[in-house]
Amino acid sequence: MNWKPNRESQIPIYKQIAQYLEQRISNGEYPAGTTLPSERLLSKELVVNRSTVVAAYEELRASGIVESLKGKGTIVSRNIWGTSRKRIPNWEKLIETGSFLPNTTMMRTIRKEAFELDLIDLASGELSPDLSASQYFRKIMSNESFDYHVGYDHPQGNLKLRETIALHLKEFRDIHASPSSILITSGAQQALYLIVQCLLQPGDAVAIEDPSYCYSLRLFKSAGLRPFLLPVDDHGINPDDIVQFHKQHRIKMVFLNPNFQNPNGSVLDLERRKRVLEISSYYGIPIVEDDPYSVTAFDKPQVSTLKSMDQNGTVLYVSSLSKIVASGLRIGWIFGPKAVIERLADAKQQIDFGHSIIPEWIANQFLSSEDFSAHLHKLRDSLAFNRDKIVFSLYDQLDDQVEFLIPEGGIHIWCKVKADINEQQLLKEAIKRGVVYVPGSVFGTQKGYVRFTFGRIKEEHIYEAISRFSDSLHSFKKIK
Known part of the structure; x- marks a missing residue:
């Protein structure tokens, strides 16, 4: 969300937020029945207190523009414009019936949380900025003619x-x-x-x-x-x-x-x-x-x-x-x-x-x-170092709780969690503690697995990431 409230304005911030959301609802960006961002997420995006977002939603709720539904959060009212309003397309139904299927709920959750929250990322299958070839691209664009x-x-x-x-x-x-x-x-x-x-x-x-x-x-x-x-x-x-x-x-x-x-x-x-x-x-x-x-x-x-x-x-x-x-x-x-x-x-x-x-x-x-070979050499060394660091972290913190094959290349390590786990609940616990990964069921039928990716994460964050996962696993066991 690029918009931010104007802190110099005489209009209270919660009213600015309410007006902004009402405008987006009015122009069709948030159709009837759409779930609005959670209070926690919106407060983080707008850099305001959660209570300010709560007040903005109350303002919209009092106007009949939004309503609260148990289990769904705050949604745009389905009768927002009354009976005199002309019918608009049923976007929600069209979205649900398209022939190209959306990603699974779990994958959408992982991507959303990894993108919007400040998490240590063991989920993304891409290289970190310092492992990509960006420096060489800048050199090419500066020194070579197109x-x-x-x-x-x-x-x-x-x-x-x-x-x-x-x-x-x-x-x-x-x-x-x-x-x-x-x-x-x-x-x-x-x-x-x-x-x-x-x-x-x-x-x-x-x-x-x-x-x-x-x-x-x-x-x-x-x-x-x-x-x-x-x-x-x-x-x-x-x-x-x-x-x-x-x-x-x-x-x-x-x-x-x-x-x-x-x-x-x-x-x-x-x-x-x-x-x-x-x-x-x-x-x-x-x-x-x-x-x-x-x-x-x-x-x-x-x-x-x-x-x-x-x-x-x-x-x-x-x-x-x-x-x-x-x-x-x-x-x-x-x-x-x-x-x-x-x-x-x-x-x-x-x-x-x-x-x-x-x-x-x-x-x-x-x-x-010639830069490509130099980049590839550095990439291999860096990925091998990250692999070794994550293997050490797993042995050090989860030695008797996980099993895994040590990869000889690539960017992933596939771990079998020995405990009986609920994948969704364990992932929620991990996200609460600031680390995200991909549960095994996303990739197939095998139960009790997690995929940690070491291509994007910075070397200095690897041990802490596994520590947070370990804490999540222990907490999950206690909850059970």
Whole structure:
């Protein structure tokens, strides 16, 4: 909320707040039935005492503009304008009935709280500002001339960037790609959206990992797909589960994150990789490899990708710069058969007329410079340090209460809480104590897990974050 009350005005602050909210209600920003921000949250946003917000809401309540409902808080009155007012669209119903499903309530809560409150963030899957490449971007924009045409570019993305990504794939991921078979996307998530929308139909059966990031994405259900879950252990999925599902349900596509899997950090075993590729080529089942983390390997210069082992063209390779350079750059890509890439590019063109040339230019300049290798080296060292710090903190404060696999790359650590927990209640306790993370059920069916992300958090806050979680867990046990 950008608006703030004018403390120099003769109008009392609570009346200013009431007038401002009434204006937003009147112009339709807060339709009838909308839940207004809580008194606690609004007082924090406006930097006023909670009692001031209480008085503002009382002012609106006295005018019949808002009402209080038990369990819902303060909502805009459904009969605010009386019977003489013309009917307005039922926005609430339209929101509920749209075909593209909203995020789960828990994910929306986590994002809202992490964004609006002063919490130590173990939830966000992005890099901290000091680990992103911002300093290099400033250098590029200050020292290098921008001579690109600022207009619509090639539907697959800028050619120079695709050429640079092809070189990057060969050097860092052992993938031999042609620029004509690469599509630039707005991060990996748009890549997955395009694949789902263009290559699959409602009712199709797909296989995804359990737990997995894909499980948290509503785009599969929005598209009417039937997802079947492949259990993941410390060595990845069991390939024979794909065969079983295919025999029963005719699997149309498999989505895998084989390197430093999100959330459990595992690496798909080499023999299992070979078996997955054998199954893919034998049954003709496409594999979508989502690979955001392979170049973050802490102790190895390079980790093999499925695509680098693909001899039959059955793997669609998806990656991005979000987890290794900067999430806000919004540069991702798909590499696959040229006909598929052209189909997906046509769909992307219909959605956004292609990618913006400015982030493409920055990405190209950075990836093709010596600075990229220096940044990657620093990133690996920093993430490894954060990993070690969070592992130490877990052993030191929760040694006999959690179990976890120590990841060898990536930005996540997946913890099994040995105690019987109510995920929502434990998360509430943690937020009260100033730390936020993602409960395990967001990623699959496994019970009693939490995902801590160490990519965004500052090193000096890690021990304190685990301490706050430990206090929350102990408090939760006492409450029970």
